[in-house]
Amino acid sequence: MTELLRLDNVACIRGDRLLFEGLSLALGRGDALWLRGPNGAGKSSLIRLAAGLLRPAFGTVERRERVALIDEASALDAELPLRRALDFWARVDTVDGHAVDRAMDEMALTPLAEVPVAMLSTGQRKRAAMVRVIASGAPIWLLDEPANGMDEAAQARLVAAIAKHRANGGALLLASHFALGIPDLAELDMGTLA
């Protein structure tokens, strides 16, 4: 099986604190790994390491495919209508508008297309961020608390989108306090690493 993402003997230092060391993991097509653990255990830092936004203090991080990331910031221009804000990322990802249409439909955001991003609620913004992830077509998904503020219906849509992504040969690294009911999910307890 081809590996999409591989972390080898990685250590992460934030400030003066060693968050974890000797961490290795590999994600192949269809794999999903759930990072769990208490606040400050390094879940988000591990996501950022995998995304290449942080450099590991030790070890190597290898990404063999494109990456899509959700973190605490939505990265959507607040003054724009939702659809135009998402279209910007579609152009950056060089995917066509239909991909955005389909992804907005998957996240049930089509009725909100003309609403300015600034007027959206936390959960709606998370759904919008998911639209960007889905539309990007990137095989590696790095989702940091993607369900924050989402209601049950939205969580179900998120789980469905993840299942579809894995069925298409995508991989998922999920940092969350809840398993979200995703089937066939590997676990890594970050609390035991420190």
Added chain:
Amino acid sequence: MTALIALFWRDLRRAWGSGALWLPVLFFLLVATAFPFAVGPDAPLLRRAGGGMVWVAALLAALLPIDRLVRPDKDAGVLDQLAVRGFADEVIAAMKIGAHAIGFGLPLLIALLPVSALLAQDAARVETLAIGIAIAVPALASLVVLSAALTANHKGGSAIGGLLVLPLAVPLLIFGAGMLDPSGRGAVKLLAASSLLLTVIGPFAAGAALRGLRE
């Protein structure tokens, strides 16, 4: 390429959106209006000092949007999302510099006409000023984006940003204003040389500063 055009347009749209287009222009006009009141309505004096005043006002007008260039993008996670997609920080910086150069440079050159009239500049001097400012705009944009990136992690960064820009912009001021002096014939070449240097260094320095924001 589509992606780069999208980046550039986004920065330009944000520079001109919600009335921000008129901010440097208004500021520029404000200085030119206030100056004759402070100095007095002596036309020869205004003509002599006005050219230098235009340069000072242009420099300060370039500084105005300094806190809107990088910090909002950093806070909104836009810079992270671009980094994840593998964009080089230098490329992101270059797009920001280009968009800022056009974003404030173009309106500034248009506002130069009424400003010159207020400061009793004749046609020949207006032409010299326009050429000089057009040459200096990319360098000013480089400096401003660089200091915006350097100060994006600090509250009140715009004040520090201004202090960072000023010493590096002094050559532009000297040679730009020097072009107005009848004996300063080499000034335009020196202005072009210093502008070229700053414009070339700008994206790399600002790119390094953007990279530093992630650590």
